[in-house]
Amino acid sequence: MTHQHNRTCAACRQRPAWAARWICVPCYLALREDLHGLVGDYRWLGECMVLLPPSWRTSSIRAFRTETPIPFDARMSLQRDRITETLAYWARMVVEAKRPRPWPPHDVTVEATAPWLTTQLGWIVRQEAAGDFDREIRGLRVDTDRVAPRELEWRSLPLPCPRCGQLALSHNGGLVACRRGGCGHAMTLGEYHQLEDEIAAALAERRQAQDA
Numbered sequence: 294m295t296h297q298h299n300r301t302c303a304a305c306r307q308r309p310a311w312a313a314r315w316i317c318v319p320c321y322l323a324l325r326e327d328l329h330g331l332v333g334d335y336r337w338l339g340e341c342m343v344l345l346p347p348s349w350r351t352s353s354i355r356a357f358r359t360e361t362p363i364p365f366d367a368r369m370s371l372q373r374d375r376i377t378e379t380l381a382y383w384a385r386m387v388v389e390a391k392r393p394r395p396w397p398p399h400d401v402t403v404e405a406t407a408p409w410l411t412t413q414l415g416w417i418v419r420q421e422a423a424g425d426f427d428r429e430i431r432g433l434r435v436d437t438d439r440v441a442p443r444e445l446e447w448r449s450l451p452l453p454c455p456r457c458g459q460l461a462l463s464h465n466g467g468l469v470a471c472r473r474g475g476c477g478h479a480m481t482l483g484e485y486h487q488l489e490d491e492i493a494a495a496l497a498e499r500r501q502a503q504d505a
C-alpha cells in the first residue's frame with residue numbers, strides 16, 4: 294500500500310510532500326539550511342560558554358592551579374554535546390540503513406557530520422523517519438537560540454578592565470564583561486559609564502593640577 298500521492302509533509306503537516314519524499318520543498322530547503330546552521334551554532338555556543346555575565350552563570354569551574362574562577366555555563370556545554378551526539382546518531386543510522394552502504398563521515402565532529410548528512414539528505418527525506426529527523430534538527434536550533442541567543446553578540450569597549458587592566462571589556466547591549474581568559478570581571482553598562490565618568494574626572498583633575 295502506498296500513500297505517495299496524497300502524503301502530507303511530515304515536517305509542517307500542511308503542504309503536500311514532494312513526490313516520493315516525506316517532506317515538502319520549503320521544509321526540505323529549511324532542513325538543509327538548519328543542518329548547515331548547526332555548525333555555526335556549535336561554534337557560537339563554544340564562544341558563549343567560557344565568558345558569561347553573572348546572571349547567566351549556572352556553575353563555575355576553577356582554572357587549574359589558579360584561584361581564578363572561570364565563568365562557565367554548563368547548559369551551553371550540554372547543548373554542544375547534544376548537537377554532536379544527535380548528528381553522530383543520524384549519521385550512524387544512515388550508514389546502517391542505506392544500500393549500497395555509504396562511506397561514513399571521517400569523524401564524529403559537527404564539522405564532519407553536518408555536511409555529510411547534507412549530502413545524504415536526498416535519501417533521508419525518502420525515508421519514513423524524515424519527520425523525526427526534521428524535528429530533531431529543528432529542535433537543536435531552537436534550543437541553541439534559547440540557551441545562547443544571538444543578540445548577545447559581544448562588542449569591544451575602549452576602557453581597560455578594572456580588575457586585570459587589559460583592553461578586554463566587551464558588552465552585549467546591557468552587560469559588560471572582561472573577555473580575558475581567567476579574569477571573568479563583569480558589570481552593568483551603567484557601572485561602565487560610571488567608570489568612564491570617574492576616569493574623565495580624574496583626567497580633568499590632573500589637567501587642573503598641571504595648569505596650576
Ligand SMILES: [Zn+2]
Binds near residue numbers: 306
Ligand atoms: Zn513541509
Ligand SMILES: [Zn+2]
Binds near residue numbers: 471472473477
Ligand atoms: Zn579583566
